[in-house]
Amino acid sequence: xxxxxxxxxxxxxxxxxxxxxxxxxxxxxxxxxxxxxxxxxxxxxxxxxxxxxxxxxxxxxxxxxxxxxxxxxxxxxxxxxxxxxxxxxxxxxxxxxxxxxxxxxxxxxxxxxxxxxxxxxxxxxxxxxxxxxxxxxxxxxxxxxxxxxxxxxxxxxxxxxxxxxxxxxxxxxxxxxxxxxxxxxxxxxxxxxxxxxxxxxxxxxxxxxxxxxxxxxxxxxxxxxxxxxxxxxxxxxxxxxxxxxxxxxxxxxxxxxxxxxxxxxxxxxxxxxxxxxxxxxxxxxxxxxxxxxxxxxxxxxxxxxxxxxxxxxxxxxxxxxxxxxxxxxxxxxxxxxxxxxxxxxxxxxxxxxxxxxxxxxxxxxxxxxxxxxxxxxxxxxxxxx
Numbered sequence: 001x002x003x004x005x006x007x008x009x010x011x012x013x014x015x016x017x018x019x020x021x022x023x024x025x026x027x028x029x030x031x032x033x034x035x036x037x038x039x040x041x042x043x044x045x046x047x048x049x050x051x052x053x054x055x056x057x058x059x060x061x062x063x064x065x066x067x068x069x070x071x072x073x074x075x076x077x078x079x080x081x082x083x084x085x086x087x088x089x090x091x092x093x094x095x096x097x098x099x100x101x102x103x104x105x106x107x108x109x110x111x112x113x114x115x116x117x118x119x120x121x122x123x124x125x126x127x128x129x130x131x132x133x134x135x136x137x138x139x140x141x142x143x144x145x146x147x148x149x150x151x152x153x154x155x156x157x158x159x160x161x162x163x164x165x166x167x168x169x170x171x172x173x174x175x176x177x178x179x180x181x182x183x184x185x186x187x188x189x190x191x192x193x194x195x196x197x198x199x200x201x202x203x204x205x206x207x208x209x210x211x212x213x214x215x216x217x218x219x220x221x222x223x224x225x226x227x228x229x230x231x232x233x234x235x236x237x238x239x240x241x242x243x244x245x246x247x248x249x250x251x252x253x254x255x256x257x258x259x260x261x262x263x264x265x266x267x268x269x270x271x272x273x274x275x276x277x278x279x280x281x282x283x284x285x286x287x288x289x290x291x292x293x294x295x296x297x298x299x300x301x302x303x304x305x306x307x308x309x310x311x312x313x314x315x316x317x318x319x320x321x322x323x324x325x326x327x328x329x330x331x332x333x334x335x336x337x338x339x340x341x342x343x344x345x346x347x348x349x350x351x352x353x354x355x356x357x358x359x360x361x362x363x364x365x366x367x368x369x370x371x372x373x374x375x376x377x378x379x380x381x382x383x384x385x
Contacts, residue, residue, distance in 0.1 A: 145335045
C-alpha cells in the first residue's frame with residue numbers, strides 16, 4: 001500500500017506544535033492548513049458549522065458499513081437513525097481487545113471502522129493498516145474542540161489516522177451487597193481467591209489482565225521485565241481456578257449477580273451502577289490504566305465513503321451527547337460536554353477527581369504487542385478454571 005502523506009511531510013510533533021500555535025492565535029488558520037498540508041480538508045476550527053450530510057463529492061455510501069467496537073459501547077438507536085437516514089446498514093462486531101483486533105486484521109478480517117485505543121494506533125500505522133482520514137468527509141470533526149493530549153495519538157507522519165471517541169479508566173467493579181470495598185489490585189486478586197471465589201471475572205485482554213497482576217505485585221502496568229512478568233503469570237495462574245470467567249463482556253454476569261467482581265472499564269461501570277446501584281466502581285489506588293479510544297478506518301476497508309459517513313454521524317455533537325449518556329464514556333469533545341446534563345458531569349465514575357488518576361498509566365504499544373506477554377495470556381486463557 002502507498003500511504004497518503006501531506007504535501008509538507010510534517011511529522012506528528014510538528015503538527016501538534018503548529019496546532020498549539022493556532023490555538024494561541026500565533027498563526028492564522030490559513031497558515032495552519034498550509035503548513036500541515038490540510039488545506040483541502042475543510043477543517044472546522046473554532047466554528048460550529050457541523051453538518052449531517054454524509055455524502056462527499058458524490059461518493060456513494062454503499063449498502064453496508066461494518067464496525068468493530070467494544071461491548072456496550074453505543075446506543076443502538078444511533079445506528080438505526082443512520083440507516084433510516086442514509087439507507088446504509090451498520091454491521092456491528094464486538095471485540096474484546098486491541099491485540100485481538102490487530103491479529104484479526106493481519107489474518108485477513110475486514111472491517112470498515114475500528115475503535116483502537118491510543119497505544120494501538122502506532123502499530124497499525126507502522127504496518128500500513130490504517131487509512132489516513134479524509135477530513136473533508138468529516139465536517140462534524142472540530143479539531144479545536146479536543147485537547148492536544150487527545151489529538152496527538154491519532155496523528156502520525158503528518159496525517160490524521162484517528163479521531164477521538166472518548167476516554168476512561170480501567171478499574172474494579174464489585175457488588176457492594178456481597179463484598180466490602182475493593183480498592184487495590186492486590187485486594188482484587190486476594191478477594192477473587194477467597195470471598196469472591198467462583199464469582200470473579202478477569203478481562204480477556206492481556207494488557208489489562210497482566211497489567212492488573214503486575215500492579216498488584218508492585219510493578220509497572222506496562223512492564224516487560226521477564227522476572228516481573230513471570231511473577232505476574234504465577235499470580236494469574238493461582239487465581240485462574242477461582243474465576244467465573246476470563247471475558248471482556250462481563251456486564252450480563254454482574255447484572256444478574258452471577259459475578260460479584262470484575263476488571264472493568266469505567267463506561268461499563270457507569271452503565272451498571274446506573275441500573276444496579278449496588279454495583280460499585282473503584283479506581284485502584286495502587287495503579288492501573290487510563291485510556292482514550294478513537295475512530296479509525298482500516299486500509300483494506302471495503303466501504304471507505306460509508307465509513308467516513310458513519311464516523312461523521314457519530315461525531316455530530318448532539319448524537320455524540322446522546323451516545324455518551326447511554327454508554328458512560330468520558331467526553332473529550334468540548335462541544336459535546338457542553339450538551340451533557342449536570343448529573344452526568346457530576347458522576348465520579350465518569351469524571352473522577354484528578355488525584356485518583358495520578359497513579360494510572362496509559363497503555364504502551366510495546367506492551368500490547370510484546371510476544372512474551374501474548375504467550376502468558378494464551379497460557380492463562382487455556383488453563384482450566
